[in-house]
Amino acid sequence: MYFIVLFFSFFLLVLGCGILRNWKVKKPKALTYSILIACRNEEKNLPKLFESLKKLDYLKEKFEIIIVDDVSTDNSLELIKEFCKININAKYFHLSEKHSDYKGKKAALKLASENAKYDILIFTDSDCSVHPEWLKSYNNYFADNIGMVVGNYFEIKTNPLRIFSNQMSSGIYASTIGLGIPFSAAGGNLAVKKTAFDEIGGYEKIKRYQSGDDKLLLKLIHKAGWKIAYNHEQLVDTYQVKDNKTLNHQLKRRYGKFGMSSTFFKIISILIFLFYLYLPIKSIFFYDWKSLIIYFLCILFFWIVNLVKHKYRFRILDIPLLIIYPYFLIYFSLLGTFGKWEWKSS
Secondary structure, eight states: OHHHHHHHHHHHHHHHHHHTOOOOOSSOOOOOEEEEEEESSOTTTHHHHHHHHHTOOSOGGGEEEEEEEESOOSSHHHHHHHHHHHOTTEEEEEESSOOSSSOTTHHHHHHHHHTOOSSEEEEOOTTEEOOTTHHHHHHTTOOTTEEEEEOOEEEESOOHHHHHHHHHHHHHHHHHHHTTOOOOOOTTSEEEEHHHHHHTTTTGGGTTOSSOHHHHHHHHHHHTTOEEEEOOSOOEEEEOOOOHHHHHHHHHHHHOOGGGSOHHHHHHHHHHHHHHHHHHIIIIISOOHHHHHHHHHHHHHHHHHHHHHHTOOOOTTHHHHHHHHHHHHHHHHHHHHHSOOOSTTO
16 A cells, blocks of 8 residues: 555655746846735724835836725725825725625725736735835746736744645645646735736636635636746735634635635545545554655655745744644635635625
8 A cells, every 4th residue: 555655755746846946037027017905894904014015116107006995894994095195106996885796805806907007917915014025026927928926925923833834835836836737826915917817807707706716816817828927035924813713714715715626636635635534544553654754754855845945944843733734724624615604794
């Protein structure tokens, strides 16, 4: 039965090699960007987002900021109005009621995209902060055949497992995109060429989904023949959710997207699930520690390559988390796929 472990170990080695792919263009151009942000009840986070947007190191005439208030019941709309009043390249729209057809935040993002005037639509979230070089970094990845460039988050002031899981997501995005089989994306750090977005009809084909606008857009753009690139240079900062109920919904929403995956990834996901059920049984009950060592060395290779690529700091606690993480992922994937969750009471 060594074949099963060797197969998955080889699979991890291949994924690790995918992380190493370099997507940078040789002669980057100063592109134009429409920053699109959907906001609902984020009055606590908006000041940090706005402060970061004001520090963007990019020519004002080459980017705009479009914020859509998505039926907020707190003071978000007033904060947005004040920000747009003092920033000439920022504008806002207000949705007074939820759209019955476009689920989640898609109605807000649809409205923002319809009013965008620049070549690249770049997305972030209301609970994020961007770095001054954020827009400049994306210039390095848009070649003529690239329809989407994927980035990721860095979660501030959170627990080690959350840090690890976000870093692992970076590795999964980078590796699958590097191998030409893009798996998913982070909606708070994502850029799409407007021609590619219009070609697939924007959100029209995916409007009924409560979540997953990032992953589903990636899937549609890749299916349309565009290449997907990965930007490892500029992660956006986001903030830990303090409320346990909200955090639970967030994790189920983030990982419970099995039904949105392609047939290929559904098969791979089932095989991985079965493998992680099989591995401890084989290792513990049949005393097959060789299998566990082979697997661990391969996932350690994947992890080290990921750390080097993203310039993450290695922590001793990463080692046991390499074993724990797959079961954390499986747990919330099952909860998100078969259970119920909310996006801000939508």
